[in-house]
Amino acid sequence: MGLKLKFRWNGHACFDIENQETGKKLIIDPFLEGNPVAKLKKDEVKADVVVVTHGHSDHVGDAPYISIKNKAPLVTMVELAWILGEKNEGLQIHDINFSGSVEVGGIKITAVPALHSSSYDGMYAGNPGGMILDFNGFKVYHAGDTGVFSDMELIGKMYKPDVALLPIGGHYTMSPHEALKAVELINPKMAIPMHYNTFPAIKQDPLLFKSLVEKSTKTKVMIPEIGSEFIIDPKDLN
Numbered sequence: 001m002g003l004k005l006k007f008r009w010n011g012h013a014c015f016d017i018e019n020q021e022t023g024k025k026l027i028i029d030p031f032l033e034g035n036p037v038a039k040l041k042k043d044e045v046k047a048d049v050v051v052v053t054h055g056h057s058d059h060v061g062d063a064p065y066i067s068i069k070n071k072a073p074l075v076t077m078v079e080l081a082w083i084l085g086e087k088n089e090g091l092q093i094h095d096i097n098f099s100g101s102v103e104v105g106g107i108k109i110t111a112v113p114a115l116h117s118s119s120y121d122g123m124y125a126g127n128p129g130g131m132i133l134d135f136n137g138f139k140v141y142h143a144g145d146t147g148v149f150s151d152m153e154l155i156g157k158m159y160k161p162d163v164a165l166l167p168i169g170g171h172y173t174m175s176p177h178e179a180l181k182a183v184e185l186i187n188p189k190m191a192i193p194m195h196y197n198t199f200p201a202i203k204q205d206p207l208l209f210k211s212l213v214e215k216s217t218k219t220k221v222m223i224p225e226i227g228s229e230f231i232i233d234p235k236d237l238n
């Protein structure tokens with residue numbers, strides 16, 4: 001597999017990922033406006049597809065705006081898709097549910113469970129999800145907001161993600177100790193922590209996560225800086 005992916009962490013749970021072979025770009029959970037640590041502005045985003053894991057405002061963020069501006073379909077869980085579709089005229093939506101997939105711009109997006117909750121604008125918004133993002137065989141698992149759960153082992157066996165993006169901030173999601181268990185269950189080649197140090201409630205040391213994981217598993221941990229781009233070559237993961 002010669003395919004490389006260019007990543008950028010935009011703080012919190014937002015990553016944009018570009019397939020270096022096709023130039024197609026995906027952005028997930030684009031909480032930019034109102035995010036005290038994000039450097040990227042919503043008007044700077046270029047995307048071919050926008051993915052949202054669940055309805056909370058720190059995940060939907062600017063997704064409808066970016067989707068409409070870029071004429072990029074928005075992919076999310078069914079009930080949230082209905083709500084966003086109702087509230088945003090002209091929004092092109094793909095609604096998926098657990099184990100279901102949709103392909104946009106050669107990127108296959110599959111919904112998997114997350115142990116969390118989901119609401120939008122005070123309304124119940126169905127189940128939250130994690131997303132498997134498959135770029136021609138290079139697979140990234142964005143876990144969304146989640147606690148640790150034993151079916152992460154099934155997600156690992158079923159989709160064999162190369163890279164797992166895992167929340168470590170605690171309070172609303174896993175902390176580094178639970179996220180270590182998640183890494184053991186998923187067994188990705190690389191794990192990248194997210195959803196920490198955005199607000200005081202989710203203050204966390206990513207180096208603790210790195211040392212816990214690298215001490216007891218073969219998974220490498222990368223800690224990106226907010227706003228800086230990095231390329232992952234699957235050859236370097238083996």
Ligand SMILES: [Zn+2]
Nearest residue numbers: 056058059145
């Ligand atoms: Zn969140």
